[in-house]
Amino acid sequence: MSAATARQTAHPSPPAQPAPRHALHPELSSAQVRLIGVNKTYPGQATAALADIDLNIQRGEIFGIIGRSGAGKSSLIRTLNRLEQPSSGRVLIDQVDIGEHNEDHLVALRRRIGMIFQHFNLMSAKTVWQNVELPLKVAGVPKAQRQRKVAELLELVGLQDKHGVYPAQLSGGQKQRVGIARALVHDPQILLCDEATSALDPETTGSILALLRDINQRLGLTIILITHEMAVIRDICHRVVVLERGRIVEQGAVWQVFGDPQHAVSKTLLAPLQPALPQHLQARLLPEAPNAQAALVLRLRVSGRDREAPELSTLFALLGGQVSLLQGGIEPIQERALGQLVVSVANSAHGHAQVIERARQWAAQVEVLGYVV
Ligand SMILES: Nc1ncnc2c1ncn2[C@@H]1O[C@H](COP(=O)(O)OP(=O)(O)O)[C@@H](O)[C@H]1O
Ligand SMILES: [Mg+2]
Structure with a gap:
């Protein structure tokens, strides 16, 4: 179909x-x-x-x-x-x-x-x-x-x-x-x-x-x-x-x-409508992780399936480590929460692959943008 x-x-x-x-x-x-x-x-x-x-x-x-x-x-x-x-x-x-x-x-x-x-x-x-x-x-x-x-x-x-x-x-x-x-x-x-x-x-x-x-x-x-x-x-x-x-x-x-x-x-x-990544961040992104300590940069999309924006505290708990918001936000469209967050995750006890898996529990879509050291 x-x-x-x-x-x-x-x-x-x-x-x-x-x-x-x-x-x-x-x-x-x-x-x-x-x-x-x-x-x-x-x-x-x-x-x-x-x-x-x-x-x-x-x-x-x-x-x-x-x-x-x-x-x-x-x-x-x-x-x-x-x-x-x-x-x-x-x-x-x-x-x-x-x-x-x-x-x-x-x-x-x-x-x-x-x-x-x-x-x-x-x-x-x-x-x-x-x-x-x-x-x-x-x-x-x-x-x-x-x-x-x-x-x-x-x-x-x-x-x-x-x-x-x-x-x-x-x-x-x-x-x-x-x-x-x-x-x-x-x-x-x-x-x-x-x-x-x-x-x-x-x-x-x-x-x-x-x-x-x-x-x-x-x-x-x-x-x-x-x-x-x-x-x-x-x-x-x-x-x-x-x-x-x-x-x-x-x-x-x-x-x-x-x-x-x-x-x-x-x-x-x-x-x-989608903000482009800031130049300085784009320039630092590596396509592969050089080591296990590299911070993972993710784009998380909140696609409005739910009327409430999902809780950030839940996201932080899932990802572990230091989570920084690099760009993005939520805006209401037809009373639904839509938006995207670009976050970096460093020093998580979970490995990169597991962090990505865990992010999927929170966001409708998860895109790996790369890694920064
Ligand atoms: N009066 C017309 N005579 C011949 N071709 C037309 C005429 N009006 C539109 N077209 C053609 O029909 C297609 C659709 O045009 P249009 O409906 O104006 O598109 P849009 O409004 O999406 O820009 C275009 O290829 C355009 O060149
Ligand atoms: Mg027209």
Whole structure:
């Protein structure tokens, strides 16, 4: 069984935040978005942009899509509102096959699915207010209703004092807030985000993520987001799928995929989250033990199988001797303890081989980095 199917059949853990959404939405158990055998080959292209995509996304989920550039992320997300038409396969939104929609139905569908982009796509000659109001005008919503909606949304995104301001006078984060308000004008049930924070600095990214999480919880909105920033997935997503050459190579709860990535592509994508060993330590590491007194350097991974971080005192007792923490730490992902510790073990009464064996009783994974004298 491949990693992708193993993950699919594994029982998904409930989203960490929002808390017990199942209690609020009994229909959560049925998928809101379903892709069945979706393929997409662009005209004139030899290789498929999407191949055999089967995917379920639940109502109220924050669902992440990652993959290298050109993996098919944007193509995938654009099949959900029919900006792209699959070459074959079916896309169901709320159990309805959108491939059977006529033009009128598609217009209605796109109102139920909001979308935000990396470059905001605002109209520079229109004010913040007018940018948000425009899709309501196009839809023929009466003025009083428009005014109520725009005021409410600008308040939601924290731009109540920017009504008459033009996009050029806004920061990147404020522009994306306008983009979010505009995406919400028709009370969509799904929000698609294609690299929505990629043009923002880390602090602004944090505030936009907090806003998205808030909208997810307050409005029960399903959020499907593409990003190349793994920290974004770690911080707000419940589940994640990894695409490579148009195929799903891995998917699962974020804590699971981040704690113990199976596919080589997932490992590569997640590598930036793993701190590299300090240079001075790397330079001193010997691949073999020159003698029995050499200190053993181990990388211990805590992969989130347990909700509590395992006790350090237990580790010290197991390893014996002098244990020094050289690098690493634990961080909570979806209320699970994930992380890695690089430790050196010197003067243990147990031999090197036995120390490694004992470390395995404590950590999910033990990697021997080398020896230092
Ligand atoms: N409109 C298009 N016409 C032809 N090829 C396209 C088009 N859009 C995307 N592609 C190709 O499809 C593949 C997937 O692209 P895309 O979905 O944009 O990937 P990602 O968003 O993961 O970077 C790439 O090889 C890309 O060159
Ligand atoms: Mg893209």
